[in-house]
Amino acid sequence: SQQGEEDPQALSIQEGENATMNCSYKTSINNLQWYRQNSGRGLVHLILIRSNEREKHSGRLRVTLDTSKKSSSLLITASRAADTASYFCAPPISSGSARQLTFGSGTQLTVLP
Amino acid sequence: DTGVSQNPRHKITKRGQNVTFRCDPISEHNRLYWYRQTLGQGPEFLTYFQNEAQLEKSRLLSDRFSAERPKGSFSTLEIQRTEQGDSAMYLCASSFLGAYEQYFGPGTRLTVT
Numbered sequence: 001s002q003q004g005e006e007d008p009q010a011l012s013i014q015e016g017e018n019a020t021m022n023c024s025y026k027t028s029i030n031n032l033q034w035y036r037q038n039s040g041r042g043l044v045h046l047i048l049i050r051s052n053e054r055e056k057h058s059g060r061l062r063v064t065l066d067t068s069k070k071s072s073s074l075l076i077t078a079s080r081a082a083d084t085a086s087y088f089c090a091p092p093i094s095s096g097s098a099r100q101l102t103f104g105s106g107t108q109l110t111v112l113p
Numbered sequence: 114d115t116g117v118s119q120n121p122r123h124k125i126t127k128r129g130q131n132v133t134f135r136c137d138p139i140s141e142h143n144r145l146y147w148y149r150q151t152l153g154q155g156p157e158f159l160t161y162f163q164n165e166a167q168l169e170k171s172r173l174l175s176d177r178f179s180a181e182r183p184k185g186s187f188s189t190l191e192i193q194r195t196e197q198g199d200s201a202m203y204l205c206a207s208s209f210l211g212a213y214e215q216y217f218g219p220g221t222r223l224t225v226t
Contacts, residue, residue, distance in 0.1 A: 031213055043156065043204065043217040088155045092213075099144065099208075100169055101215065103155025 003027065003102035004089045012110040019079050021107040023072040023089030031092070032065060033101065034074050038085035046074075046087075079111045115139060117218035119205050125224045126195055133191045134221045138207030145188050146215060147180055148204040149173070156204055162188060163210070195225045 007022045025032070034046045049056045049065045049072065056063045062075040072089055086106040093100040118137045126132050138145045144163050148156035159178070160170045164185035174180075177195075182188040192199055202222050206215040 033213065033215075035217075042219050043206075045214045045216065048213055090155075093158070097169065099146070099161050099213075100158045100171070101146075101156075102158065105153065106155050 003093055004032075004091045005104040006087065006089055006107045008107060009105065010108045010110070012112065013079055015079060015081055015111055015113050017079055019076045019083070019109055019111070021074045021087050021089075021109070023074070023091075023104070025070050025072075025089070025091040025102075027070075027094050028067075029091045029094075032072050033090045034061075034063060034072075035088045035090055035103070036085045037088065037106070043088075076109075079109075081111050081113045083109060084111050085109060117205055117207055117216055119203075119218040119221050121221060122219065123222050123224075125226065128197060128225055129194055131191065131193045132195060132223065133189050134203055134205075134223075136188045136190070136205030136218060138187070138205070139216055140186075141209065142207035142216070143185070143210040144208045145182055146206040146208070147188070147190050148206065150202045150204055150220070151200075159190075192223075195223075197225050199223060200225045 004025045031050045033048045037043045047058045047063050049063045060077045065072045086108050088103045088106045090101040120135045146161040147159040150156040160180050162182040165182050177193045180190045202220040204220045206217045208215045
């Protein structure tokens with residue numbers, strides 16, 4: 001069954017603006033990952049946040065995790081055309097099966113030049 | 114290139130035929146994963162190996178699907194008696210033992226006619 005679900009399904013912004021994507025999941029987890037997929041580079045790991053972390057930064061990416069609400073968000077600051085891609089959150093199916101990642105339908109981000 | 118490689122990249126087959134795909138993981142990675150992705154959806158977990166042992170299988174993996182990793186290096190995924198519903202992108206990923214981040218290959222696109 002689907003564990004993670006991203007929102008919105010599609011997002012279109014101008015270059016330089018910030019983009020925020022949200023993820024909700026159903027069961028307790030010990031970590032959550034975000035991935036990006038575009039036609040040029042396939043599916044690429046972006047960032048991992050553990051259940052004892054509330055926020056994590058990596059370059060222009062900022063991820064938050066709220067385990068009480070079972071939700072996460074991904075913020076991309078100062079977006080570029082090259083950020084155009086589908087973004088997926090990937091919680092494990094359960095804390096006891098941390099290797100079995102579940103992906104939602106993703107957020108399709110379009111960054112307009 | 115030291116990333117995950119998959120062969121073939123594209124496969125067209127007729128319904129009822131058997132197909133086999135190969136995945137070569139990053140050489141230092143002990144874990145290897147197979148996913149299936151259909152258009153507009155995120156990847157769905159199929160199975161994963163730690164070295165040569167197949168540790169988890171999804172309920173999605175019907176009896177027609179079998180995966181092997183005989184020497185703990187490359188892996189093969191075989192689909193017997195293919196059906197049109199098997200048309201999808203088949204993705205392979207690998208990871209270090211003890212790490213959660215997965216590194217994905219470019220995928221094999223299967224079309225069943």
